[in-house]
Amino acid sequence: MARHAKRRTPGPLRTPMLTRGGKAVTAALGMAFCLTAAPAVHAAEGARGAAATGDLPTRAPDAPWSSRDAAAYWTPERMAAAAPAAGATGSASASASAAKPSAAAAQLPATARHFDGIPTVGVLFSVDGDARAHHCTASVVHSPHRNLILTAGHCNPGDRAAFVPQYRSGAQTQPYGVWAIDESFAYPDRGTTGDKSDLDFAFATVEPDADGRALEDVTGGNVLAPTPGYTNDVTVIGYPNVRNDPEDRAVRCAARTSRLTGTSQLRMECGGFYGGTSGSPWLAGYDERTGTGRIIGLIGGLNGGGPKGPNSDRVSYSPFFGAKILSLYARASKA
Secondary structure (H helix, E strand, O other), X not given: OOOOOOOOOOOOOOEEOOOOOOOOOOOEOOXXXXXXOOOOOOOOOOOOOEOOHHHOOOOOOOOOOOHHHHHHHOOHHHHHHOOOOOOOOOOHHHXXXXXXXXXXXXXXXXXOEEEOOOOOEEEEEEEOOOOEEEEEEXXXXXXXXXXXXXXXXXXXXXXXXXXXXXXXXXXOOOOOOOEEEEEEEOOOOOOOOHHHHHHOOEEEEEOOXXXXXXXXXXXXXXXXXXXXXXXXXXXXXXXXXOOOOOOOOEEEEEEEOEEOOOOOOEEEEOEOOOOOOOOOEEEEEEEOOOOEEEEEEEOOOHHHOOOOOOOHHHEEEEOOOOHHHHHHHHXXXXX
């Protein structure tokens, strides 16, 4: 889905939003969550159903947006209302699971499985004219101020946005709260085509919760790390949107990466990463006990993170993490 893009300025952006190996990461990023309006295969695919426009927050345009505000707005009822009723939409994943195995099944890549999620990965909700359900995935990144998340560059959350770690569909209380996004950092020339897609990543800071706690103190965090090469064993975790996955739960898959032919990006094969999973972290050295790892990639890049056409959920792409993302991280981590 194409989303409204924010104002652009030269160089890495840092804009207020009123309206996701080794030692500590050494650089920080500066991206603006003002992601491109180009349609993306994996990510900002429209959230089905919208909350009533008449009950949007009634606050001045320059009023502060806090985590208390975000939690008050994104109630369980509003989250549920933003998604279609059960059975209202078709699902590729549902039909696939009901189909009988075919002779060609052995030739298909692995399929991500549902699980309860982890605290360091969650979803983005936005409040922008017609409040929509979660549309992208984001992850907590270790930073000096312990308030940083990472997602794909094209995942524009809107004027007022929230990050919900380990999102639980239909829960009366989210296990790790609802956090207001404050500032976002991205390269203004990012995109989902050509060389611009190499910059399809973004950082954002989040406000403390109502008790004054920093996000990472509550959820823990993953360490941002340069991509070590094109061949890596990773665990990929994301949240397909309800349109594609009626279970509305986290999915994960262990996969081996390779080079995307003709580019400097990565690819991995695993089915089930439908729209909504843009921004899903690619975790190397994933620790089941702590639920953390080193983020060496994310679903994003060319075409928004995957091939076009049928069965696009089976292959996902990632920008190569090098000097550009580390520089952006350095900017964002100072906020």
